[in-house]
Amino acid sequence: MSGKTSLVQGPPSFPYIPGGDLCGTVVEVSKEETQFKAGDSVVAMFDTAGPRGGLAEYKLVKAANAALKPSTISAEDAAALPSSALTAMLLCERHVCKGDRVLVLGGGGGVGCHLVQLLKLHGASFVAATSTQKELLIGLGVDRVIDRTEENWWEVPEFKEAPFDLVVDLFGTREPWERAVSSGVVKSGRLGGRYVTTVGDTPYMVFRHWWHIFKLMYDMTARGLWTRLFRSNPRWIYHLGLEPQDLARLLRRAETGELRAVRDSTHDFSLPSLQEAFRIQKSRRAHGKVVIVVSKA
Ligand SMILES: NC(=O)c1ccc[n+]([C@@H]2O[C@H](COP(=O)([O-])OP(=O)(O)OC[C@H]3O[C@@H](n4cnc5c(N)ncnc54)[C@H](OP(=O)(O)O)[C@@H]3O)[C@@H](O)[C@H]2O)c1
Numbered sequence: 001m002s003g004k005t006s007l008v009q010g011p012p013s014f015p016y017i018p019g020g021d022l023c024g025t026v027v028e029v030s031k032e033e034t035q036f037k038a039g040d041s042v043v044a045m046f047d048t049a050g051p052r053g054g055l056a057e058y059k060l061v062k063a064a065n066a067a068l069k070p071s072t073i074s075a076e077d078a079a080a081l082p083s084s085a086l087t088a089m090l091l092c093e094r095h096v097c098k099g100d101r102v103l104v105l106g107g108g109g110g111v112g113c114h115l116v117q118l119l120k121l122h123g124a125s126f127v128a129a130t131s132t133q134k135e136l137l138i139g140l141g142v143d144r145v146i147d148r149t150e151e152n153w154w155e156v157p158e159f160k161e162a163p164f165d166l167v168v169d170l171f172g173t174r175e176p177w178e179r180a181v182s183s184g185v186v187k188s189g190r191l192g193g194r195y196v197t198t199v200g201d202t203p204y205m206v207f208r209h210w211w212h213i214f215k216l217m218y219d220m221t222a223r224g225l226w227t228r229l230f231r232s233n234p235r236w237i238y239h240l241g242l243e244p245q246d247l248a249r250l251l252r253r254a255e256t257g258e259l260r261a262v263r264d265s266t267h268d269f270s271l272p273s274l275q276e277a278f279r280i281q282k283s284r285r286a287h288g289k290v291v292i293v294v295s296k297a
Helices: 073-080 082-095 112-118 134-139 157-161 176-182 210-229 244-255 271-283
Strands: 022-023 040-042 066-068 101-105 126-130 144-146 164-170 194-197 237-240 263-267 288-291
Touching: 022 073, 022 157, 040 073, 066 244, 073 082, 073 244, 073 263, 082 112, 082 164, 082 194, 082 244, 082 263, 101 112, 112 126, 112 134, 134 144, 134 157, 164 176, 176 194, 210 237, 271 288
Parallel strands: 101 126, 101 164, 126 144, 164 194, 194 237, 263 288
Antiparallel strands: 022 040, 040 066
């Protein structure tokens, strides 16, 4: 909405409707469509290539980005799940090994609240996470919560004695990576240590020209390659986890109770409530997902 990523996320024209993942009822399908029909309750991930538009009353959704909503999950919970929980699930599938001691930085956010529920199901033996929301994270299965306003994770003696196999960085910037390298709380690449980030060095990305993308890609590719070759540091990995073909599989996990949707707050469609929703989202202090109810079915 700021226009800072206009090169890759710019609206084709104004007025522009924001809003990402959604849950709604199918009104009409194309002639070729066989998976969905009018009246189905569906969940859809935002289209990474297209304009967002999730806050519209009616929205054209690609079938490939959608899945049927399980009847046991509310529409609000279902809308909270797609991109964040999918990122979390795919991260676990690709990067968590049996017996891993895992540290999650930014564990109380939209991705983190879902990730911490899945880590042990994928083999992690111990999960620590930074968050100002201790009770929430303990309720989601975290063994040790580090409130970043009271304690520095890179100075915790028990972490130095038993270093982590995997750090998942959901907040970004260079600082935590440098701390991970210098503090000794993460194993070296030689011993299997990994540092997986969904953010990289620049949480507030600016993509107005192609060279912005080139610079970011160059820095990240170089670090990834360097730490893969020279293994005295943990291996640095950028994780991209927005793959809608796995949405139905994710929803099944929510249906069986392996994963529950975590909402920071739920807002109605009045102007003050919408402004509050966007304020929370922009603050990077959300705890779980911010959900807006456009209309009730
Ligand atoms: N690569 C991908 O495929 C992919 C997919 C989804 C999301 N992402 C990115 O992943 C990041 C995380 O997404 P999200 O939805 O979980 O974000 P979010 O909901 O905004 O959560 C961020 C969390 O970071 C914590 N935080 C705030 N300041 C911090 C600091 N200085 N140090 C450490 N933690 C801090 C906050 O909790 P406390 O204040 O309680 O600490 C907050 O809960 C975003 O940058 C998003 O764009 C990437």
